[in-house]
Amino acid sequence: MNSRSYVMTLSLFFLIFIVTLGVTPLIGSSKISLARAFSDSISTSNNVDANILFQVRFPRILLGALTGAALSVAGAIFQALLRNDLAAPFTLGVSSGAALGAVIAIALNLNIYLLGLPVVSLFSFLGSLGAIMLVFSLVRTRHGEFPTGVLLLAGVTANFFFAAMVMFIHYIADFSQSFRIIRWLMGGLDITDYKTIVSISPIVFLGIFILLFISRDMNLISTGVHSASSRGVNVARIQKVGFITASLITGTVVAACGPIGFVGLIVPHTVRLFVGPDLRILIPACMLFGASFLVACDTLARTVLAPTEIPVGIITAMIGGPFFVWLLKRKRPA
Amino acid sequence: MxxxxxxxxxxxxxxxxxxxxxxxxxxxxxxxxxxxxxxxxxxxxxxxxxxxxxxxxxxxxxxxxxxxxxxxxxxxxxxxxVSWIPQDHPMVFPFKVSEIVLMGRHPYLSPLSFESKEDFEISQRAMETTMTAQFSDRYFNEISGGEKQRVMIASALAQNxxxxxxxxxxxxxxxxxxxxxxxxxxxxxxxxxxxxxxxxxxxxxxxxxxxxxxxxxxxxxxxxxxPQQVLKKDILEQVYGVEVDLDSKDGNIRVHPAIRS
Structure with missing residues (x-):
């Protein structure tokens, strides 16, 4: 790949991102006027337009962008490292671990804040960390490698196990808790503020940078672990760093907005059609396009049944289901 | 010596x-x-x-x-x-032939860097040596088995x-x-x-x-x-567990499994 086409391609994805970020705040169930929002003659507390724009829509759009970016990049990484293009950020049990954490916090009525963050989010983050550690410690061989077949199996098993625990807690919970559990499991970007953005963005950006740093090594692993090793890639270390970093950014955004499915599957596939499978360009392109995609889906979620807002997870799943079928039925090159 | x-x-x-x-x-x-x-x-x-x-x-x-x-x-x-080439090359992702060959330059590159002009030249030479340059823009998954094997040799050659x-x-x-x-x-x-x-x-x-x-x-x-010292009737029959006949042409030994029906 040469640097000129690299910059050109990424500029295009950046443009899509900027346009999405510029247009979507203006769309919503209540019409707002930019002139009034930015007007000096109305005091900030009385300026309804400014409040909607800056306190409601902007943080939500930023959270959507961060979440879309993290899930899409994580999806691309899981697909490459597992050498399986149907893998997703949730394949290895991260989301169900997060769900279990969140559901425990909800069932215990822990409606408090710790370090400025809701305890439900912290529990959910701890849950995803626990799932990662469990799956990887089960799978690791004595040579320090992670055989992909066993890894997938362990992930699926963890998903079922945690889902069973979630169902159990859900079953014994009371009605109001039950509603909150269901609502959390649907995933959504609606309840957010700038504090959440500030607390999750460093992890997401640092994670994406680490993944970019090892992107060429992961390219080689995506063509085969042994040939990667023979080209000087420390396979065990790169697998570990890659899986854990991708799981960590997934767990971080899931803690903030619940499991939003299919983004990590749809976006990497779509982007790969345009830029190819080289992670050096696939990662930044997925980051930009994933951000745009989820913000667009969320705008749909905010407006399609206006004034009722539906969880964005429903929208992504409605797009993702048919997409997944198309993916399976698509004619693959021999 | x-x-x-x-x-x-x-x-x-x-x-x-x-x-x-x-x-x-x-x-x-x-x-x-x-x-x-x-x-x-x-x-x-x-x-x-x-x-x-x-x-x-x-x-x-x-x-x-x-x-x-x-x-x-x-x-x-x-x-x-030292480079190593596997027996078969299952490829999940649509990499092009030229991209696979360039991967051979990995041991010479630092993180976050792209291949230099020199890396492209070395890969090009490797593809010419293995007669793969003419389909360098095709997808690896779409070429034949013999072509794939040559591409992998080119990639290994790019490791120099x-x-x-x-x-x-x-x-x-x-x-x-x-x-x-x-x-x-x-x-x-x-x-x-x-x-x-x-x-x-x-x-x-x-x-x-x-x-x-x-x-x-x-x-x-x-x-x-x-070869003359290793390919011996008694040794091969013992190791492979089948009867074999040996002959030689132009100094090259040829081994034929004896099939008796």
Missing amino acids: TPPTLMKLENISFTYETSPVLENLSMSIEEQDFVGLIGPNGSGKSTLLKIMGGILKSDTGSIRFKESPVSKINKKLFAQS PEMMLLDEPTAALDLKYQVQILSILKNLNAEHKMTLILAMHDLNLASRFCNRLILLNEGQIVRDGP
Whole structure:
């Protein structure tokens, strides 16, 4: 790949991102006027337009962008490292671990804040960390490698196990808790503020940078672990760093907005059609396009049944289901 | 005068789970050797190649490349000297031929960097040597088995190695491609002084192209030497468990399994 086409391609994805970020705040169930929002003659507390724009829509759009970016990049990484293009950020049990954490916090009525963050989010983050550690410690061989077949199996098993625990807690919970559990499991970007953005963005950006740093090594692993090793890639270390970093950014955004499915599957596939499978360009392109995609889906979620807002997870799943079928039925090159 | 030793293995043992694959194996590879590693299925050929390529670590014994223990050599540095080519090449993602070949430059690149003009030139030369340049823009998954094998050789060549390890490079190829691949390798050996170790099943091709054969059985070396000394009726019948007839043409030994009905 040469640097000129690299910059050109990424500029295009950046443009899509900027346009999405510029247009979507203006769309919503209540019409707002930019002139009034930015007007000096109305005091900030009385300026309804400014409040909607800056306190409601902007943080939500930023959270959507961060979440879309993290899930899409994580999806691309899981697909490459597992050498399986149907893998997703949730394949290895991260989301169900997060769900279990969140559901425990909800069932215990822990409606408090710790370090400025809701305890439900912290529990959910701890849950995803626990799932990662469990799956990887089960799978690791004595040579320090992670055989992909066993890894997938362990992930699926963890998903079922945690889902069973979630169902159990859900079953014994009371009605109001039950509603909150269901609502959390649907995933959504609606309840957010700038504090959440500030607390999750460093992890997401640092994670994406680490993944970019090892992107060429992961390219080689995506063509085969042994040939990667023979080209000087420390396979065990790169697998570990890659899986854990991708799981960590997934767990971080899931803690903030619940499991939003299919983004990590749809976006990497779509982007790969345009830029190819080289992670050096696939990662930044997925980051930009994933951000745009989820913000667009969320705008749909905010407006399609206006004034009722539906969880964005429903929208992504409605797009993702048919997409997944198309993916399976698509004619693959021999 | 014997050429200098490139790689030396001493008392190598390796065990997968519980069954031993290699037992106390010792040998040395000299510069510009063209070695055919032969033996029945499960005799340890592939494992031995992976150990020599630094992909697997032996349980016991030592392996040295030019006097230095391989375990002490930086992985990327080792990859600049020794390359390994697997038997088959399942590819999930749509990489182009040129991208696969460029991956051979990985040991020379630092993180976050792109291939330089020089890297492109080296890859281009590797593709010309292996006659793959004309389809460099095609997708790897869309080319034939023989073409894939040549692309993988090009990628290994881009590593600029002194020694190449190939795991059954001619398996699953038709006669024309078998000869083509081996001719490319023969040329690399003669013109570029490349040291080559090939795991092979076809004894006739091995005897025709290699100047040294190592016969493995149950993880141990049975015979090691020029084809005439290794391909002996009694040894082959004992190792492979079938009756064979041998003849020779132009100094090349040919092995025929005796099929009696």
